[in-house]
Amino acid sequence: MQERIWTAALVVIGDEILSGRTQDRNVAQLASWLNVQGIRLAEVRVVPDVQAAIVEAVTTLRLRNDYCFTTGGIGPTHDDITVDAIAAALGVPVEIHPDARAMLEGYYASRGGLTEARLRMARAPQGAQLIPNRMSGAPGLQVGNLFILAGVPHIAAGMLDALTGTLEGGRPVLSRTIGCWVAESEIADLLADTERAYQGVSIGSYPFFREGRVGANFVVRATDPARLETCAAALSDGLAARGFEPVADGI
Amino acid sequence: MQERIWTAALVVIGDEILSGRTQDRNVAQLASWLNVQGIRLAEVRVVPDVQAAIVEAVTTLRLRNDYCFTTGGIGPTHDDITVDAIAAALGVPVEIHPDARAMLEGYYASRGGLTEARLRMARAPQGAQLIPNRMSGAPGLQVGNLFILAGVPHIAAGMLDALTGTLEGGRPVLSRTIGCWVAESEIADLLADTERAYQGVSIGSYPFFREGRVGANFVVRATDPARLETCAAALSDGLAARGFEPVADGI
Numbered sequence: 001m002q003e004r005i006w007t008a009a010l011v012v013i014g015d016e017i018l019s020g021r022t023q024d025r026n027v028a029q030l031a032s033w034l035n036v037q038g039i040r041l042a043e044v045r046v047v048p049d050v051q052a053a054i055v056e057a058v059t060t061l062r063l064r065n066d067y068c069f070t071t072g073g074i075g076p077t078h079d080d081i082t083v084d085a086i087a088a089a090l091g092v093p094v095e096i097h098p099d100a101r102a103m104l105e106g107y108y109a110s111r112g113g114l115t116e117a118r119l120r121m122a123r124a125p126q127g128a129q130l131i132p133n134r135m136s137g138a139p140g141l142q143v144g145n146l147f148i149l150a151g152v153p154h155i156a157a158g159m160l161d162a163l164t165g166t167l168e169g170g171r172p173v174l175s176r177t178i179g180c181w182v183a184e185s186e187i188a189d190l191l192a193d194t195e196r197a198y199q200g201v202s203i204g205s206y207p208f209f210r211e212g213r214v215g216a217n218f219v220v221r222a223t224d225p226a227r228l229e230t231c232a233a234a235l236s237d238g239l240a241a242r243g244f245e246p247v248a249d250g251i
Numbered sequence: 252m253q254e255r256i257w258t259a260a261l262v263v264i265g266d267e268i269l270s271g272r273t274q275d276r277n278v279a280q281l282a283s284w285l286n287v288q289g290i291r292l293a294e295v296r297v298v299p300d301v302q303a304a305i306v307e308a309v310t311t312l313r314l315r316n317d318y319c320f321t322t323g324g325i326g327p328t329h330d331d332i333t334v335d336a337i338a339a340a341l342g343v344p345v346e347i348h349p350d351a352r353a354m355l356e357g358y359y360a361s362r363g364g365l366t367e368a369r370l371r372m373a374r375a376p377q378g379a380q381l382i383p384n385r386m387s388g389a390p391g392l393q394v395g396n397l398f399i400l401a402g403v404p405h406i407a408a409g410m411l412d413a414l415t416g417t418l419e420g421g422r423p424v425l426s427r428t429i430g431c432w433v434a435e436s437e438i439a440d441l442l443a444d445t446e447r448a449y450q451g452v453s454i455g456s457y458p459f460f461r462e463g464r465v466g467a468n469f470v471v472r473a474t475d476p477a478r479l480e481t482c483a484a485a486l487s488d489g490l491a492a493r494g495f496e497p498v499a500d501g502i
Contacts, residue, residue, distance in 0.1 A: 012295075015453070015455055016455055016457060016470070017278065017279075017282075017295075018278075018282055018291070018292045018293070018294075018295070019282055019286065019292070019424070019426070019470075019472070020278075020279045020280070020281075020282030020283035020285075020286060020292070021426075021470060022279075022457070023276075023279050024275070024278060024279075025274075027268065027269075027271075027275060027297065028268075028271045028273075028274045028275075029271075030271075031268075031269055031270055031271030032271035034271075035270065035271060040269070041269045041270070041271070042269070042299065043269075043296065043297065043298055043299070043304065044263075044268075044269070044295075044296065044297035045294065045295065045296050045297075046278065046294065046295035046296075047294055048293065048294070049455075053294065075435060075436075075456065075458065076435060076436035076439050077435050077436075077439045077442050077443070077456040078439065078442055078443035078446060078454075079442075079453075079454070079455055079456060111434070112437070115436065115437070116440075117436045117437070117439035117440065118436045120439070121436075152458070173270070175270070175272075183362070184326060184327060184328050185326075185327035185328075185366065185368045185369045185372075186363070186366070186368070188327050188328045188329065188368035188371070189367075189368065191328050191329055191330075192328070192329035195329060202266070202330075203329075203330070204266055204267055204300075204330055205326065205328040205329075205330060206267060206273070207326065207403070219267070219270075219272060221270070
């Protein structure tokens with residue numbers, strides 16, 4: 001019985017990430033949130049604030065994943081072109097969403113009123129639904145399997161919070177991390193043999209250097225809890241049998 | 252006279268980034284380094300440790316950029332498949348690089364010797380040159396316009412250091428950041444008009460919320476220093492003329 005795997009992709013829209021000015025936080029944040037929903041982040045693209053680049057990425061990724069998220073470019077300024085790009089990718093017009101307009105009118109009632117620039121944040125590809133944003137006036141948008149989120153990480157987090165439990169997924173990917181004082185090159189055969197012996201389990205190897213010593217974290221991942229524990233125990237036993245010392249604090 | 256723009260792409264190879272376990276640092280690090288070389292980071296893809304995904308990304312990105320970098324997947328374990336994937340993308344065989352073998356023999360002479368697993372790190376696509384790595388035994392690789400770097404950020408940094416000044420680029424992109432206590436939606440028209448008035452200059456708008464107040468950083472970017480300063484001054488003057496207060500510490 002083949003387990004159905006649900007996948008998502010992320011398109012990070014932002015010159016500020018590509019220029020090195022801003023450290024992206026949305027990849028890790030979305031990945032962790034998706035894991036809990038039983039959905040795997042399968043691929044990410046970071047593209048500039050250029051319509052053709054956004055259209056290309058969104059068009060490719062939404063068709064080959066169950067879900068496609070975007071972050072960035074939904075503010076009120078001239079460099080916020082995500083809504084137009086996604087409407088172009090879908091071949092639908094951009095409209096003022098009446099509920100978004102009402103939300104912005106409420107939010108800006110005590111903040112100088114809804115100007116033309118602020119009204120930009122009520123624009124949506126035709127057919128879109130709003131994703132609530134408790135942090136500021138502008139909502140996120142969902143259209144088909146596309147989820148358009150803010151670029152500011154804590155605002156994106158609020159939008160994900162609003163989506164929690166609403167997306168169909170499979171079993172979450174569980175993981176166990178085994179930290180060990182060993183150079184990964186010394187036990188490469190053990191890792192490969194163990195992974196091969198447990199179908200549906202993957203083992204990643206991530207070396208580190210601290211306290212003047214070489215070590216590695218081995219991350220065992222699977223959706224089946226029993227299989228995960230059995231494989232992790234086998235790997236721990238294998239490391240101990242060769243005389244390698246576990247890292248005291250686990251990782 | 253159209254200025255020649257040099258571009259690079261990055262393929263981040265790593266299940267650990269897509270699982271949310273590890274926060275990527277290589278995008279920002281590479282972007283900053285490229286800026287100094289006069290090369291723009293034009294696009295980034297994060298792909299899993301799956302050969303077909305790596306081949307697709309590398310094949311697309313190396314053909315439409317002057318340079319294409321990869322990070323991750325060059326260690327000694329079973330999940331390190333970057334060299335094989337890139338060789339497949341280029342249609343060349345994988346060989347043991349004699350200089351890499353010699354380097355690893357030297358490095359492991361006092362560390363238990365060169366085992367079969369460690370020798371994996373001397374594998375290279377046919378025709379590759381080594382990129383020195385002062386931090387550990389395994390070198391990076393260059394083949395054509397592809398640069399294969401380590402995933403561990405400080406090791407990747409050492410490899411970039413070795414490449415500094417060796418890649419042809421254009422004029423670096425310069426930037427000025429203007430911090431202002433203003434909601435970006437209040438001056439969206441000023442930003443758009445100012446950008447339009449200065450060809451070759453781009454203005455990005457990045458809102459923040461701190462000390463209980465709303466503000467934004469406006470990042471002005473250009474390769475021409477005089478044009479950059481003139482445009483930044485015009486924007487500052489425009490903000491002051493409307494009565495908005497600059498952020499005291501600049502940003």
